[in-house]
Amino acid sequence: MSWPSHDADTRSWIPRHRQGSRADRALTEIEVSIPPRIADLPYAPSGPVARAHEDAVIAVARLEAGYGQHLAPLADFLLRSESVASSKIEHIDAGWRAFGTAVAGGKASEEARSQLAAVRTLAALVTAAAEGPITLDSILEAHRLLMAPDFYTAQDSGSLRTVQNWIGGSDYTPIDALFVPPPPELVAELMDDLIAFVGRIDLPILAQAAIAHAQFESIHPFTDGNGRIGRALISAVLRRRGLTQRVTVPLASAMLADTGRYFSQLNGYRKGLVDEFIEYVAVATIHSCEAAQESARALADLPAQWSARAKPRANSADESVLAALLDTPIFNADRAQKITGTTEASVYRALGRLTEVGILEVLSENKRNRIWAATDVLAELDGLSAAIGKRTTHNR
Template sequence: MIWSPHRVETRNWQPSRRQGSRADRTLDHIDVSIPPMISRTQCDLSGSVALAHEEAIIAVVRLESGFGKHLAPLSDFLLRSESVASSKIEHIDAGWRAFGKAFAGGKSNAEAQSQLAAVHALAAMVDAASVGPITGDNITTAHRLLMAPDFYTARNSGTVRDVQNWIGGSDYTPIDALYVPPPPEIVPELMADLLAFANRTDVPILVQAAIAHAQFESIHPFTDGNGRIGRALISAILRRRGLTERVTVPLASVMLANTDRYFDRLTAYRAGDADEFVEYVAHAATVSSYAAQDSAQALAELPEYWRAIARPRANSADAAIIDALLDTPILNADTASRITGTTDASTYRALARLTEAGLLEVLTASKRNQIWAATAVLAELDALSLTIGKRSLPQQSVQPKDGSLR
């Protein structure tokens, strides 16, 4: 593809407060990066990029058709996996036990609340994209959900920035920054152009998703949360174009496996090499889709494994909980009682037996307001991320023993 590089402009700089080093305090001009307008750009593929795009489409379709339509719990599982991995790229990692407590409404730390907020933000983006075009309101709503757990960031959430931001360098000024996004006064125009591109129907799907993500990160429209919202935009475009109907492709795990490579590809995009970033995202979609098929198979086999271990009586509370664990891997006593339809005492005994058998783990230290988790389901979140990381060889296809593309 022929793609325009970002241009660099020098702008005056007036710090709001005199802080930092002498260089910070005396800085009077900065170089900002101005992304090109992309809404009408041609996106013709050829060579290795076209092949990578085709392989990715096949991989996503196989995941969707093979498991998305037949294993309902996979939808929530993959959405959580993508959100958690996207948060980890931003160095937010609570661990699945803390995340489980937050998910069930228990007391949890700030990182767990932030990861849960990322799940809500991604779900909002994907759900909105399934019923209509992607709008600025969709993006700002998702941003408000993402920032909600933090009182200070929540106050400025849901609106595009009106200040200059930057990546890396000093805490006080853009001096020595790795990247300085466009000035705030042109962000609304750039976002309108990006949304026009994201809603086109004449662009190859993964090209559209990759370019929209790279452009969003270049615009950096918010003061915080740009990475997670930008990665959610990829999933939203796949849903809007109909490539996915239920599953969320967990490609953030590829980015997490080698963040340097991910950021290098974004830098190449800003230099005008859109092909390289498209090929990178296509490869990520291929690797993560096939790894997700393995996780789907592992999840599908769990109920039979659980029944073999616990040996529940037919129509018992134990059996009812086991049958619901894939759909509800994290539960409190109220949720368990609704599942069993029995007395609280009977439900607690069932939970105790399943915990003793190793199917469940108690996530809370207190005897009050306990939360249980199906350890095998939550552990599979980590297993999927690790599998994707091992398979994330740069621009290579992994061939399984049966010869099909993996």
């Protein structure tokens, strides 16, 4: 289907600092990309794109109906998987153990805190979308949450950029950049246009989410965090339109599997190749949902496996911990004591036994805040991302 490409405009460039190469210092003009206004544009997929779109919507509905409504822990599991994969696209990867330590409130690395902030960001944006229209304020609040762990980026968080940014090329100027977004004076207007677009209900749902993401990345409204907020916007649109009620489609793992193709597809959108981008997102959705269903089945089988391995006594602390592991796979001693309702000594003995048989793993040995995690759940988180990546690269 016909879709307008981005325009290009030449703007004056006045460097803020006399840094970089001779070419950086001599730069006086840059070419910026100007996204089209899309608030009122029609879109209807046809042919192979329409079939892929329909198959993707069915895959999401099947995941939601088959597991989202009957396996409550799947919601948190998929939310964390999507957020961590989205962070990895930005080269932020603390590893699951460090991330788990951050989840339980332990002393964590900067990368682990950033990944946890991405989880909270996605949760907040999706929750806001479930409760009402997606607004600029909800996106700005999501950005504040995402940037909160870093003192320096937090100072500029929650507000649209007032400077020119760019992707790739020099650290000092947009020379040789891969993409130069629109100038800052156009950002507010373009974001208003995008908010109007995501508020429509006359568009195919997944297509609307895909276009919203590509348009957001093209506007690049923040100085940092655009990729993670833009990918979270996909989930927010799906929730706002009612396609999802509990689950989060772990699309970022498909994008992570081949980031070169992902960025190439975004560039294609900027050339007006909207059908290709929507088909890309639709196929990624199908692979993600199929792999998520396999993870859901594996998670559902874990409690019986744990009981067979640990053989807990009826009404024991061990049994109480096992019963809560899918809902709370990462926890500290205080949380375990609340779950079991027993003494501290009894809790530590139970945790020791479950660790000895390999059901739990100690993530942090800090005496003040020791942290445990369900080994099988952590393994399944890694397994889901790998399974999506394998499907993505095998079927492209």
